[in-house]
Amino acid sequence: MARIVMKFGGTSVGDIERIQRAALRVKAESDAGHEIAVVVSAMSGETNRLVDLTRAAAPMHDAREYDTVVAAGEQVTIGLMSMALQDLGVNARSWLGWQLPIHTTDVHSAARITSIETGEVIRRFGEGQVAVVAGFQGMAPNGRITTLGRGGSDTSAVALAAALKADRCDIYTDVDGVYTTDPRIVPAARKLDKITYEEMLELASLGAKVLQTRSVELAMNHGVRVHVRSSFSDEPGTLVVDEEEIVEQQMVNGVTYAPNEAKITLRNVADKPGVSAGIFGPLADANINVDMIVQNVSEDGATTDLTFTVPRDSLDRTRKVLDGVRETLQWSDMTADPNVVKVSIVGVGMRSHVGVAKTMFQALAEKGINIQVITTSEIKVSVLIADEYTELAVRALHTAFELDAA
Template identity: 75%
Template sequence: MARLVLKFGGTSVGDIDRIRNVAERVKREVDAGHEVAVVVSAMAGETDRLDSLVRRVAPLHDAREYDSVVASGEQVTAGLTALALQEIGVSARSWLGWQIPLRTNDAHSAARIQKIETELLGARLTQGQVAVCAGFQGIGPDNRITTLGRGGSDTSAVALAAAIGADRCDIYTDVDGVYTADPRIVTQARKLDKITYEEMLELASLGAKVLQTRSVEMAMKHRVRVQVRSSFSDLPGTLVVDEDEIVEQQVVSGVTYSRNEAKITLRRVEDQPGIAANVFGVLADNHVNVDMIVQNISEDGRATDLTFTVLRPDLDKAVRVLEAVKGEVGYDALVSDSNVVKVSIVGVGMRSYAGVAKTMFSALAEKNINIQVISTSEIKISVLIAGEYTELALRALHTAFDLDAG
């Protein structure tokens, strides 16, 4: 007997037949003797529909009202899923965020979970009743509905798993696991049986859309075993676990990319202390996050070129902000480029292997791919390259690090 949390995303509960399919899957776990809590998202498209209603009424809206409106999507699927379970003879009830209660702070639309009170819900689980929880939502200190931000249902599921001491949290989605690369681009990509929290966190942050970053952070913090698997097949998925559990660690576990980057270069910035702080300070003040940074000495050695990346949706704002302080900062010209992609390799094995960067850069050089900016962490190396080389780079790196399916 184990205690499990099963989370189903919007496509998995996208219509009545799929909700019935979810119920069948849950029933199998119940029949196997497990205690099961289910977390559901809104039906695919429903959050967008509700979001659009709100934006049409009030482009700049009160986040408290927004949360109350959009949280209704998960309320509907939670009820329908509980009913579908009852229909096939499984004892079940729905739980809304305020009923559990799942308490959050008051940062409406991007709330952080503070405490999940599991006394009521846990007692029902012990009695063998399936708890179908509305994902994405909680209750704030002001007794109003909060939401956790897009993709928040993953976080709901992992947090619930931690709170009820679940043996595993299965995230059912429309892919059957975590791959060494996007299989739509790299046909040789392989599904990973296991991946470490750290790697998953880097992959999620770097653009892989399998799990929400915050949910992985939470899983890592509370050591929740997470499995990513498909709601449309019975294949085992990918287990996200502690490093100790992975015996044979590859040097590199995956190759990923993000097109959501844009590059800004400030030409001939005066080379004096405090200038960089000035540039990045004004961007931070305007809520523009800067990711990769590189500084080159200019040809005459009297000034530097400062290059960095921002998220693509922030590019226009960043340019506007920097042009407004041109005189103050002191640079010759601002050049922006949104035709760039960030390609990354990720692997905890990097820590103990030398030469990973060399292998990466050589593989790219062999294909005549110019590296514009580099950034690294303990377990990843990211490079910024021109957008048209994306596929070529991913395939070259996948082969160079022996990830191709055999």
């Protein structure tokens, strides 16, 4: 007997037929004698509909009331899932975030989970009951409903698995696992049997959409084994596990890309202490996320050129913030390029293999692709290139690191 958390995303519970199909999966695990907690998202498209309603009612709405509205989608799904399970003869009961409760901070629409009370759910496991829990939501210290932000149901599922000390957390989605790259770009992409937490965290932060970044962080911190698998297939998916569970590491396990990038270059910036803080401090205060940063000596040798990237949809706000501090910092020119993409290779095997960067740069050079910015970490190399070369770069790197399926 195992204790399992099964999470179903919006596409997996998009209509009654899909909810019933998901319920059959839950019944099979329950019939096998396992203790089951199910975490569900709102039905596909429902959260967007509720968000649109809040904006229509009041563009400058109260965040507390926003959470009250958008949390309603999961309430509908847990009720429908519980009904479908009961119809199959499964003893099931629904739980809203405040009923467990799932305790969170009071940052409405972007709350973080602080603790989960599981005593009553575990007691009911002993009675053979399946718990159907609303993802994406919790309860603030003052008792009000909170939501966890986009992708929060993944975080709910992993946090619940950690609190329950579950044997694993199965994430059911519309893909059948984690691939070496986007199969829509590279048909020869391979599904990985296992991937480390660190690799999955890098891939998620660099543009892969399979898992939400916060959920991977939680899984890594608490040692939760995560199984990413398809709602529409019985094939095994991809296990996200500790590095020690993988016998021999690939040099590179994935190639990913992040298209929502824009590049800013400030020329002839004064080369003295405090200037960088004067630039990036106001951007942070405006909640603009700065990613890749490169500083070079300017042509005059006395100043520097500063290049960095921001999310493409933050470009206009970035320009406005920088214009506001230009008189103080006195750079000569600012240019912006929204037509760039960040392409990355990821693999824990980089720690024990040499020549990774050389292989990457050579593969891109052979395709005539110019590299504009480079950043690295222990298990990642990212480059910024013109977005027109995205597919060509991804295919070239996938082949260069021998990731193509045989």
